[in-house]
Amino acid sequence: MARIVKNPFIIGHPARGVDLADRVDEVARIQKALADTSGRLLVYGERRLGKSSVVGEAAVQARIAKRPVVVVDLAKVTSVEGAAQAILDGVNKEMGRRWKNLASSLVARFRSSRVQFGAQPDLAGGAPTVTFSIVPSAEAEKAPGTLLTETLDAVETELGARDAELGLVLDEFQRLAQWVPELDWLLKGVFDSHRRVAYVLSGSERSVIDAMIDSKRTGGLYKMVDVMPVGPIPADLFAPWIVDRAASTGVAFDLDVACAVIAVAGPRTRDIVQLARRVWDATHMAGHATVSDVAAGMDDLTREQSAHHQATWHRLKSDAHRRMLTLIAANPAIELTGTATLRRYRLGAKSTVNRILKSLITDEHVVAVSGGHNVDDPFFQRWIEVNTFKEFGFATPALTDRAQAATK
Numbered sequence: 066m067a068r069i070v071k072n073p074f075i076i077g078h079p080a081r082g083v084d085l086a087d088r089v090d091e092v093a094r095i096q097k098a099l100a101d102t103s104g105r106l107l108v109y110g111e112r113r114l115g116k117s118s119v120v121g122e123a124a125v126q127a128r129i130a131k132r133p134v135v136v137v138d139l140a141k142v143t144s145v146e147g148a149a150q151a152i153l154d155g156v157n158k159e160m161g162r163r164w165k166n167l168a169s170s171l172v173a174r175f176r177s178s179r180v181q182f183g184a185q186p187d188l189a190g191g192a193p194t195v196t197f198s199i200v201p202s203a204e205a206e207k208a209p210g211t212l213l214t215e216t217l218d219a220v221e222t223e224l225g226a227r228d229a230e231l232g233l234v235l236d237e238f239q240r241l242a243q244w245v246p247e248l249d250w251l252l253k254g255v256f257d258s259h260r261r262v263a264y265v266l267s268g269s270e271r272s273v274i275d276a277m278i279d280s281k282r283t284g285g286l287y288k289m290v291d292v293m294p295v296g297p298i299p300a301d302l303f304a305p306w307i308v309d310r311a312a313s314t315g316v317a318f319d320l321d322v323a324c325a326v327i328a329v330a331g332p333r334t335r336d337i338v339q340l341a342r343r344v345w346d347a348t349h350m351a352g353h354a355t356v357s358d359v360a361a362g363m364d365d366l367t368r369e370q371s372a373h374h375q376a377t378w379h380r381l382k383s384d385a386h387r388r389m390l391t392l393i394a395a396n397p398a399i400e401l402t403g404t405a406t407l408r409r410y411r412l413g414a415k416s417t418v419n420r421i422l423k424s425l426i427t428d429e430h431v432v433a434v435s436g437g438h439n440v441d442d443p444f445f446q447r448w449i450e451v452n453t454f455k456e457f458g459f460a461t462p463a464l465t466d467r468a469q470a471a472t473k
């Protein structure tokens with residue numbers, strides 16, 4: 066009977082333990098921050114680079130070292146009430162078993178009686194979990210920041226009463242700014258007065274975050290936080306890791322193959338792992354992968370996702386948006402506002418082009434890089450190359466060339 070071996074390249078949830086490539090320094094620094102209630106760390110980096118993975122791993126390590134940590138995922142909440150609930154649920158889950166009457170004690174710390182808690186059946190069939198609920202009020206709608214401050218203050222006061230400390234990670238914290246005006250100033254106030262909580266903020270929207278930390282006059286977090294950037298994993302560390310992970314399942318990816326995966330998938334950790342996963346799926350029966358398998362894997366993935374990419378393409382606001390995206394895909398260094406480009410591709414006025422470029426960046430289709438712009442998603446980039454280049458007279462580049470070039 067064939068041995069059942071699991072794909073060693075995992076996507077879909079944050080990477081942990083052996084699934085985590087590199088990031089040793091980042092994990093150590095966050096772990097240290099989680100144990101220091103006088104410091105505040107901001108972990109900053111583009112999406113899909115692996116921020117949630119590093120903060121999650123640091124939290125695991127901190128707990129092993131007997132430091133309680135709560136990681137609150139704000140990517141999925143849709144309101145400030147949801148954020149407050151997620152913070153309270155997280156604190157109760159981490160500390161509730163150790164401390165008696167934690168939930169009722171926390172609720173009693175709110176000045177208004179809008180916060181309640183109750184037992185909710187566990188979906189997996191385990192013991193019921195305590196979960197908080199927050200009754201929205203008209204008064205709170207006018208001052209949504211109050212609920213956030215009250216929630217964090219309740220946690221701080223509770224810790225004081227029990228003479229304890231806690232590490233609190235707010236992942237994708239900048240989302241709070243959608244509901245809480247002047248979030249940075251609110252957080253500054255919280256940071257100034259709290260002594261029991263070690264705060265780690267993690268976020269990915271550059272324009273929002275830069276405004277909070279950059280300017281002395283307007284940025285509330287200016288000089289309030291240490292900033293730790295999370296960048297791409299260096300290829301000379303990532304490639305051997307890919308080789309090792311494949312080898313641990315008896316599949317030979319040589320270094321050329323791993324380098325080709327990185328070159329074709331681009332700088333984001335998740336995209337690289339996703340392509341490695343596909344190549345492993347296609348080659349594990351044979352037991353070894355080649356550089357052409359990498360090119361084929363990229364095209365397979367792109368084809369498989371084509372309904373999604375097509376929908377994204379059609380949702381773009383205008384044909385000028387679509388033309389600009391195609392031009393960027395064909396030449397990241399293109400000068401979009403050059404007179405010849407404007408005329409040749411019927412892009413309209415310079416100001417229009419600048420406005421569209423801004424909206425492509427805001428909507429995360431495009432990222433600004435040194436020397437130009439890139440399409441954010443390498444699979445969408447490939448979809449564009451295959452499907453829209455023809456109209457412009459651009460040749461669809463052969464992926465095998467791109468993959469081969471990486472092995473030189």
Ligand SMILES: Nc1ncnc2c1ncn2[C@@H]1O[C@H](COP(=O)(O)OP(=O)(O)O)[C@@H](O)[C@H]1O
Nearest residue numbers: 075076078080085086113114115116117118335
């Ligand atoms: N260091 C890493 N090693 C291996 N895979 C990783 C690593 N970091 C991230 N990943 C992969 O990328 C995916 C996205 O990472 P995540 O931590 O959620 O990124 P972010 O929070 O920056 O958007 C994870 O689900 C995991 O599959």
Ligand SMILES: [Mg+2]
Nearest residue numbers: 116117118236
């Ligand atoms: Mg994340």
